[in-house]
Amino acid sequence: MRIVVSDYAATPTSGGTYSILEDFYNDVLQNDLGNEWIFILAGRYFPTSDNVKIVIREDLKKSKFKKLLFELGTGRRFINRYRPDVFISLQNISTVGVKSKIKITYLHQSIPFYREHRFSFFKSQERKVAMYQRLVGKVIKYSLSKEQPVTIVQTEWMKKAVVQQTRLSPARVLKVSPKVPFIDDGKYYANQRHAFFFPATAYVYKNHRLILDAIQELKRQGYDDFTVSLTLTPQQLPDAHNNVELLGFIPRQQVLKMYEDHVLIFPSYIESYGLPMLEAAQKADLILAADIPITHEVLAGYSNVYYFDYRDPAALAELMRKVLVGDLQSDLQPIKLTYQNESVLQTVQQVIKKKSGE
Template sequence: MKIMVFDVPAEAGGALSVLNDFYKEATSCEDKNIEWIFVISTPFLQETENIKVLRFPWVKKSWGHRLYFDNIVAPRLVRKHKVDKVLSLQNIVVPNVDVPQILYVHQSLPFASYRFSFMENKLFWIYQNIIGKKIIDSIKKADKVIVQTEWMKRACAEKAYIKDDKIFVVAPNININIKNFFEANQQSLSTFFYPASGLSYKNHNIVLEACKKLKEKGIKEFKVIFTLKGNENNYIKNLYKEVKAQKLPIEFVGSLTREQVFDLYTRSVLIFPSYIETFGLPLLEAKLHKGIIFASDCPFSHEILDGYENAYFFEPFNERELVRLMSSSINKELEYNKHFNFENDKEIFEKNMIDIIV
């Protein structure tokens, strides 16, 4: 059996993680009669006896190049190699081919309740209103759809007006070796950590506003850690300037190693105000470290945290709710339960994509 795997957008971040994770799954697949053909742009993947890699770096030159590839080159590749199935890891199916297609949807912007205006963010508006329509149309056309969470399964079914029996949930491949757990003490309860990129929907601004209000209340013995440098984009540059001007206790430490992030989960409270996510990995990581978590009151947060006693939710556009939670932590008014069983979470990671594809 020949299976062609398309993922030309993958270059960095979460998209590249999706590609690398599935490549590892394919290399460890016990059925060596499957011939895998990976179609990618710039990343490097090692070819093996049953894995062939086709690279098209020119796809990244412009949107025009990408459209030409998707609509002309991709269908030709499917026909040329006489593949039996197509797996698309890029949110849209390959057009005009007569083979079964499995679609992996991991772009959550079209399904978010928050809608961006064109003036607010042109790229996000395009994803929600133009690319989003292509994604929803692809969901309708695909033979099977794979998503990372139950909330995405419901959202895909509702947006595409289809039954959810062709949509399968497979959580991201997460390999976490927990060495230490959160310790509740004065320092950890007054240290707040937010590991996130500088995208506007990561909502760092709500943390800044909460810090300003805490300072106004005379609460100063705390600090916040962002995994940003302060120069990522105009949104973050302005935020950084205000932090310095207001002399707020927010540290911009830049990117951290996985080990450094895990260490901070054991000695700080996780704040997660993002309002658009597919999975929200830090929520699970902090939970597995038995940490205290302040999370946005959104479907992806509840899917990971419901039933976890050390999780608290706040409306992501209401800094007063976050102020109340941060103040309670600083003043040691929160109850902390360090005895928690994670047996139910193990079931989340037992499924893999190949079982659904083959």
């Protein structure tokens, strides 16, 4: 069976999207020797084998217009040259017109399905998000409605949103929690009272501004003996003040280390899953999280999370104050991962098996 995978949008600097590709590719390379795999990527990022090949389309990564044209028009001819039995898109859009019996799309971009706030092209900090929400989102929804692929999402919230906003039936949308690295090193939260941490990129919906406003509220109340560490640079957050430590990008092992003696703040109001919350919860970390459906879904049953209105800096400041004075402490009980999460490859193999038997 010949399987063609499209993910030219992912590069080593693209964060979580590249992690999804890297994990999937390595899984295929090591654990599927019986099928022929062709990956359409922006670069030769991985080794190949007798049955796993890479086709490079760096040009599609460089031009948004060319990418759009590929997904809605020229891509069908390029991909159909390989006569795929299965076509998989790991980049949210199901390329229109691909001739394959089985089509699968991994949908990890939640911005187009977020309706509580309409981002503006006229605000510089919102422009890129507005493009995803209002332009790329239309292409995603159109492609899913037209091509009717089996679509993999990460949360129940996302499944409901996809069913409501596309013509996909619930049977075609699979909710599969991403494979969460299991952390079992015996090191748990040390009930640190004066150090907070939020590992996130600089997108406006990550809500760093709320943290800065909460810090100002705490300082007005006379609290100043604390730090908040962020994985941003001075260029990304030029108005950060003395209580903010800007770390820039740090490797995952350092992120995991930070959870041991920092309280996690998670003010983001748009998420596909929110992996940092589960990483921290496995160390019994105290978590202050935005009160949105995904945080409740991901942290269901966890005893050390406290929720706040992501639009209200005073609400976050009050929880931070309670941490500072010792009113909020971890009970040192890590989250219990009760579900059996599977790899993307395992999900794909199950879909192929089921569809091949139809």
